[in-house]
Amino acid sequence: MRFWSRMRSALRNLFRKEAVEAELDDEVRAYVDLLTDERIAAGMSAQEARRMALAEMGGAEQVKQAVRDHRAGARLELLGQDVRYGLRQMRRNSGFTLTVVLTLALSIGANTAIFSVVNALMLTDLPYPHPERLGTIFTHVTGSSSWDERHHINGEQWELLRDQVPALLPGISGIRPSGVNLQSGTHVEFLHASRISAHYLDVLGIHPIFGRNFTGTEDLPHGPKAAILSYGLWRTMFGANAGIAGRVILIKGEPYTVVGVLPQGAETPQNADLYLPLQASRTGEGGGTNFIDIVRLRDGFTWQQADAEIDHAWAQRTNRYELEDNAGAQVSYHTVPLQRGETVTLRPQVMGLMLAAGFILLIACANLAGLTLVRVLRRTPEIATRLALGASRWQIERQLWIENILLAAAGGAAGIGIGLLAVRGLLRLLPEHLLPVKSVPLDGHVLAFTLLVSVLTSVLFGMLPALVTRRFDLRAAMGSRTATGGEHLRLRQTLIAGEVALTVVLLAASGLLIRTLIHLQTLPPGFDPSGVMTATASLNNLRYHDPVAFQKLLEESTEAMRRIPGVEKAAAGLSLPYERSLIMAGITFSGKETGQTAIADEVYVTPGYFDTLGIPILTGRAFTTADGPNTQHVIVINQAFARSYFHGANPVGQILNKDARIVGVVGDVAMAPGIDAVAPLTDEKTVYIPATQVQASLLAVVHDWFQPSWIVRTGGPVTGLTEQMQHALAGTDPDLPFSGFYSMRDLLAKTLAAQRSEVAMLSVLAALALLLSAVGIFALVANIVAQKTREIGLRMALGSTARQAMIHIGMPGVRASALGLVLGLMLCAGALRAMRSVLYGVGVYDLPILLVVVLALASVTLIAAMAPTLRIAAIDPATTLRDE
């Protein structure tokens, strides 16, 4: 009752202010009139009566103000006044406002952008029902080498997980979607197909809009061939035909029955165009760790029960590969949330960037604290006047805080805009499928974060001026025209030193990443990448399970490509330099090394492969057309393999895998790592075999995982090369489309895309830090120039040159920066060690980089500190002294 009555009054007071005021006026006047009447009635003269009445009233304006102060909504109105005053101040000091808002916009924008990635990766729920019940399994090994990570699993693990862990509904998929060709009439379309187990989609809680998920029978080895289409494929290739379920389509040259269509927008960790049954077993593909598991906790069970059941089930395995070469190791398994499992490799990078963005925010705050401090000091006369007129310190402080919050709000709003743009740029920069999420939205979480950051910033940069005004001495302030002590200068110098220190760390860190990228990009590739064009096609096709057809295709198509005018050489191979290749474990030796086994990349190649790519033959020979399916099995190894297993002895003539003779050794080429991920590009141990001698049983599975490449070397640019290559391939198989054409430069860029985007992001942040530091130093010196104009005038009148004056004034900025540089280098000593794992070809303490950082900072400091002192040259001593 009382509350509503006050609310009504408050609204009336705020929105019908004029009427309320007029009434108050009337009422006060009436009171005076009545009082006068009373006095006249008591026998006073009219004039005397009025004088007395006014005296008793005690000042009509004060009375009215007292009423206003107690009126409902008075506080709100005061707030409104303060806000309006603050806005006026912002408009009046447009230079200051612009600097602050821009600084905030850039730093808050950077934080918003990177936080939105953190949010999308780690905070947003996975797009599945009950995401908290989704998980994946980590393998934890303790021993001479310890690790705890999401490991791919093999067929035996899968069967035990499926059959002996009642707490979980598990599903598995192949490691990556494979390239397949879908034939529809005369049209052949290259697609990404993911092979999944029967309950994979049930684990994710995805139900087809038509038809059903795979049945257990369809998932059995050699079971019926079924397919589930993604919504997109169903629309584009099948015209959204509602009767699609039950129809037979031709995939990989074999008939598959469509059993379902996924709903629109359905996401899976695989994100493929279509899904096929995995049909996993303990043999073949299932003999190795070639599956990725996902699990859903069944109702009524706990994750602890699930972990115990997995431990128990997997202890029964015959093949415990985790314990090989790791004497005395202990292994256990535990489930982790699926989201963590999917993002675990990206976390360190993303958190590193978030930390860098946090640095930016601190730097911005240090700058803004300095700027607002100066502004408050400049407003000393105004504040002194207000205090003298009776304003309370709280009123003054409230005014300052409101101005800070207004600035932070403006900066935050602009920051959201910049953040939005930055996220868009970021996503364009990132390689496709690097982030395991479909989109990076600017949702409620992000907006809440930005709001929080804005408020936090305003508190951080507003605290300093507020503390200074708290110690404000009214008498001193009224006495002097400006109140600035050496104490405040030192405070500002400390702020600058702090921000410069953080800048140094960011610069050095981005410098190390840049050096790493340069190192990787200029790594001797081990072959001649110029003038090479490559094309990939999917041989994941029943036709090419037959070795004869496969060999005929490679032979005829490379021969046809060699006939293209301008093409000098042509060849084909399972994989290319810079790519990740097939890994073969259990390669056996004969002779001295009998009993030893090797693990290496295995690449099948046509005879011209080494020649076409320009890979040097170091000893022995390359393959020739004479190496056929029925001749002696031959192998060419690379130097890394020779070094690892033959220790300087001549490997040519040695026998591998019982019957394959090593006939040559070739130079190493840069490869994406498969065996040991020690660097983004490495010299992996590799064995090459002739395409004619690939085991027939291997053809199907290898082409399910990899798409081979055709390679041509041209003397110069050839117009219409890709069309002619496709044409040459069509001469042998008209239904085989190339799925993509890549120059070697493209392949290198693809392999290093993640590194490149990381470098770009950190460099942008480091550049931003440098810019902000420069602005901070500039503002400090510019402010000193403004304050000390008279002192400078005096110095110059006394015989100082403009140059000396400039150095004298610019020095505090230079000193602050120098201190920051030293602090920063000390910080680097500790902080950069954390980067060791992402650096290649450069040490953590790299002298050239540190020199570049010091030089860059020194030159920026000099420019920022000296630019404002240029005004000194224009100072006329006579004028400034007269001004006194």
Add this chain to the structure above:
Amino acid sequence: MSSQPTNLLQGTLDLLILKALSTGELHGLGISRRIEQMTQGTFCVKPGSLFPALHRMEEAGWLSSLWGESENNRRARFYRLTKTGKAQLEVEKEQWAKVAVAMTNALKAT
């Protein structure tokens, strides 16, 4: 009792205004004079405290006001108690009685 007007105790002003209006509507000066009369000149309410109190109490819904003619034909704003105002008067009276007893006892204590 001293002849000097005494400062109003915090919170007593509302009670006095409510009491002054309990016999009928009055304008500002009327309320002021009525309080003086009721307290035999002990309390003299100045406009600087009277007006803010009147506006505050009206906003709280205890008083309502309307413009009318004074006894000598001046336009003035008259205040009267609302239903809630009458209830509030009873509440404050009770509270005051408690305070008065407590204070008397406290001062008597040895």
